Amino acid sequence: MQLLLMSNSTGPDGGYLDHCADVLQEFLTGVSNLLFVPFAVSDELAYGAKTCERLDRMGVRADWADRTGDLVGQLRQAEAVFIGGGNTFRLLDRLYSTGMLDAIRRSVADGVRYVGASAGTNVASPTIKTTNDMPIIEPPSFVALGLVPFQINPHYVDRDPDSSHQGETREERLFEYLEESDRPVVALREGAILRISRKEVLLLGSLGARIYRRGKEPLEYPAGTQLDDLLDI
Amino acid sequence: MQLLLMSNSTGPDGGYLDHCADVLQEFLTGVSNLLFVPFAVSDELAYGAKTCERLDRMGVRADWADRTGDLVGQLRQAEAVFIGGGNTFRLLDRLYSTGMLDAIRRSVADGVRYVGASAGTNVASPTIKTTNDMPIIEPPSFVALGLVPFQINPHYVDRDPDSSHQGETREERLFEYLEESDRPVVALREGAILRISRKEVLLLGSLGARIYRRGKEPLEYPAGTQLDDLLDI
Numbered sequence: 001m002q003l004l005l006m007s008n009s010t011g012p013d014g015g016y017l018d019h020c021a022d023v024l025q026e027f028l029t030g031v032s033n034l035l036f037v038p039f040a041v042s043d044e045l046a047y048g049a050k051t052c053e054r055l056d057r058m059g060v061r062a063d064w065a066d067r068t069g070d071l072v073g074q075l076r077q078a079e080a081v082f083i084g085g086g087n088t089f090r091l092l093d094r095l096y097s098t099g100m101l102d103a104i105r106r107s108v109a110d111g112v113r114y115v116g117a118s119a120g121t122n123v124a125s126p127t128i129k130t131t132n133d134m135p136i137i138e139p140p141s142f143v144a145l146g147l148v149p150f151q152i153n154p155h156y157v158d159r160d161p162d163s164s165h166q167g168e169t170r171e172e173r174l175f176e177y178l179e180e181s182d183r184p185v186v187a188l189r190e191g192a193i194l195r196i197s198r199k200e201v202l203l204l205g206s207l208g209a210r211i212y213r214r215g216k217e218p219l220e221y222p223a224g225t226q227l228d229d230l231l232d233i
Numbered sequence: 234m235q236l237l238l239m240s241n242s243t244g245p246d247g248g249y250l251d252h253c254a255d256v257l258q259e260f261l262t263g264v265s266n267l268l269f270v271p272f273a274v275s276d277e278l279a280y281g282a283k284t285c286e287r288l289d290r291m292g293v294r295a296d297w298a299d300r301t302g303d304l305v306g307q308l309r310q311a312e313a314v315f316i317g318g319g320n321t322f323r324l325l326d327r328l329y330s331t332g333m334l335d336a337i338r339r340s341v342a343d344g345v346r347y348v349g350a351s352a353g354t355n356v357a358s359p360t361i362k363t364t365n366d367m368p369i370i371e372p373p374s375f376v377a378l379g380l381v382p383f384q385i386n387p388h389y390v391d392r393d394p395d396s397s398h399q400g401e402t403r404e405e406r407l408f409e410y411l412e413e414s415d416r417p418v419v420a421l422r423e424g425a426i427l428r429i430s431r432k433e434v435l436l437l438g439s440l441g442a443r444i445y446r447r448g449k450e451p452l453e454y455p456a457g458t459q460l461d462d463l464l465d466i
Binding site: 008086087131132133134136137142156167168173174179 | 278318319323361363364388401406407409
């Protein structure tokens with residue numbers, strides 16, 4: 001199992017896949033055919049084309065998954081799958097309706113490398129219960145790919161002490177999750193990335209991550225930390 | 234039908250039900266028995282007790298809905314129902330599991346006054362598809378009370394131009410909703426309140442609201458605006 005789970009795909013300067021280009025290129029070394037899944041957005045064609053063009057500039061040949069075509073055939077030829085960001089509920093709904101949820105899960109177990117960004121990282125968790133997205137579509141279930149045994153919260157933001165906003169902070173939302181579940185949550189700040197193999201979890205990116213566990217104080221981890229014990233849940 | 238739908242229950246100074254006390258008291262004139270529903274939070278007892286005490290100080294006698302007791306009997310005696318804030322998914326799940334979703338819908342149709350705050354305002358919409366909350370629990374359906382024919386987004390926040398956050402802005406999330414539905418969304422800033430009767434919708438509070446309709450530019454409305462045409466959907 002080889003996974004690269006990114007908090008976000010667009011950097012603070014607006015560059016698409018720029019902030020993670022080196023890590024992505026290294027992760028995809030030797031991959032001659034990648035399948036990009038653009039299901040999380042409305043305009044799948046534009047998103048698919050943009051991503052394939054960007055990957056091409058990194059030297060990675062990619063197709064995008066076309067829901068009107070032969071998805072199973074496309075997946076069979078792929079050595080890597082990349083699920084992009086957008087709305088997690090829409091993405092999961094389409095993974096169910098196309099049968100790709102099970103198909104991708106099996107492919108990754110068989111050694112196909114997996115890249116997720118934002119919503120694509122959310123669906124690598126056992127459920128989508130720690131997404132930040134608006135539930136604009138009701139999927140058949142909140143159960144997701146479950147490629148890792150813990151939950152991920154991408155785009156993690158710290159509380160703004162100057163805000164007069166009375167809605168919940170992200171931390172309050174994660175504590176609410178832990179009221180209902182004892183699965184740990186890895187909260188990835190912008191730019192943070194998890195590089196995961198069968199027994200290893202390595203935290204990359206600049207701003208680090210925060211891990212929430214039921215009944216415990218959240219803990220901070222800087223980039224470069226090995227978080228292998230997350231796989232022993 | 235008499236509804237008071239509030240964006241939030243706690244003001245920027247932290248005072249519980251202070252910012253809306255005058256409007257709430259006027260709305261509840263003549264009500265001698267209110268039922269408060271604390272299902273959206275984990276500690277229902279503390280939330281119920283706090284709210285009943287606060288309402289008592291306004292001269293409104295209130296009980297809180299106890300899921301271990303006779304909810305139907307409690308509802309039968311109530312002249313007003315108040316559903317408080319917390320997590321919308323947890324709230325809706327419990328409204329289903331207790332049978333209160335149908336029971337409250339029928340009561341409101343029969344003239345029981347309805348007050349919602351935050352999650353309690355979300356569930357007054359046809360669905361919870363415009364909540365900001367994390368989906369920590371999977372309810373049997375996203376279909377909610379449907380007391381109004383439009384969607385509401387509470388705690389609406391404008392984009393912060395100084396933010397380096399790469400997650401979606403609230404406006405982007407509402408546009409995503411409109412990619413999947415043609416139901417209008419009333420986005421209530423902190424402090425905003427909708428006072429609704431059979432043919433009237435009046436916007437109260439200081440910061441106003443923003444209405445999103447598919448294929449149109451969002452429109453701003455100041456407090457004091459009549460929005461009656463929202464009922465003609």
